[in-house]
Amino acid sequence: MTLSGWTREPLVHFLIGGALVFAFFAWRGEEVDPASRVIDVDRETQAQIALGYERLMGRAPTDAELDMQIERYVREEVLYREALRLGLDRDDAIVRRRLSQKMDLIAAAQAEAATPSDDTLQDWLETHPDRFARDARYSFDQLWFEEEAAAQEALTRLERGADWQGEGERISLPASVDDEARREVQDRFGEQFVRSLDPLEAGGTWQGPIASGLGWHLVRLREVQAGDVPPYEDIRDEVEDDWRAATVAARKQEAYELLRDAYRVEIAR
Structure with missing residues (x-):
């Protein structure tokens, strides 16, 4: 640009x-x-x-x-x-x-x-049903860090091919979770962590850092099995919170990318 x-x-x-x-x-x-x-x-x-x-x-x-x-x-x-x-x-x-x-x-x-309309929120629910499924089950790997900056540096190393098992700081949390219910994940990692899992794409890519009440995490979300989604009327506030969080994150990224295009970055190899 x-x-x-x-x-x-x-x-x-x-x-x-x-x-x-x-x-x-x-x-x-x-x-x-x-x-x-x-x-x-x-x-x-x-x-x-x-x-x-x-x-x-x-x-x-x-x-x-x-x-x-x-x-x-x-x-x-x-x-x-x-x-x-x-x-x-x-x-x-x-x-x-x-x-x-x-x-x-x-x-x-x-x-x-912003105050979203019901049409906007219903469309959001229909587009992202996995985020609101009550019996969803997750399989993922995670690395924990006390500081966001350390997590970001580790993500850079992982993107360059570093062994993930050599990354992360010590904490009493499992490095891998297999086929665990949403409620169980929330009990281990906290509500903030579970809400941050929802926007992530399943696959083999490390993503983050995402926050929890314990610090910062890099996550490789391997699989999500969706469960039943409650009626919109029962979870409207939850849908609005999720829409707002995702919209805020997208707005931040859009602003960054727009400003980033004005810079030429030279990285020594």
């Missing part, structure tokens, strides 16, 4: 608009000059500080509370500028991760606020 075509995409406009909203409510109307020794807490900044307090507490701050919030803002600004002066924003994995997460949130915001 050319640069001019990229900039005309509606999703890009949405991302840029979201970024500006983040910047506005972070009380930073322009790029900070770390060399400056002047912190100007003007009336507009004070109003934003007061507004943030009101939204959080449900009431306007008293004079003393506003003074305290302003002092907190000044403290944050001082430490922020000194961190920039020291170059702590560069080559910092935590900072990179937080910023990338914010970009994901911007991309997903519209989908999270």
Whole structure:
């Protein structure tokens, strides 16, 4: 995609608009000059500080509370500028991760606020019945990691042909599950893990990382045997939650791929 075509995409406009909203409510109307020794807490900044307090507490701050919030803002600004002066924003994995997460949130915001119609949800149920089958049975292999970054690095190695049995961190979970009912998988791995299994494609490919209450997992879903699907009226809320989660994930990926097309990546071999 050319640069001019990229900039005309509606999703890009949405991302840029979201970024500006983040910047506005972070009380930073322009790029900070770390060399400056002047912190100007003007009336507009004070109003934003007061507004943030009101939204959080449900009431306007008293004079003393506003003074305290302003002092907190000044403290944050001082430490922020000194961190920039020291170059702590560069080559910092935590900072990179937080910023990338914010970009994901911007991309997903519209989908999270959407209200799908019953026709949309019924179509979703008919298209993905396996996700709602009560007696579904699963066969899969999984690798556990404490940190998402470690799981992502392992996925890269697996895609390059590494032996999966040499990957993963130690935990008291089975590396392989064969023909196990959905409820049994949920009891072992948690509800979040089971819900994350549903969008995966069965086959020989490692997928993830997916989250659970225990950490992060790479999963090779070998087989899914579907069971009975309850009537739509009985599981409408569950269908909506699943539709929203999948739509948010798709929106994040769509935003990433759109932005990714504007870059040339050179990987040394």
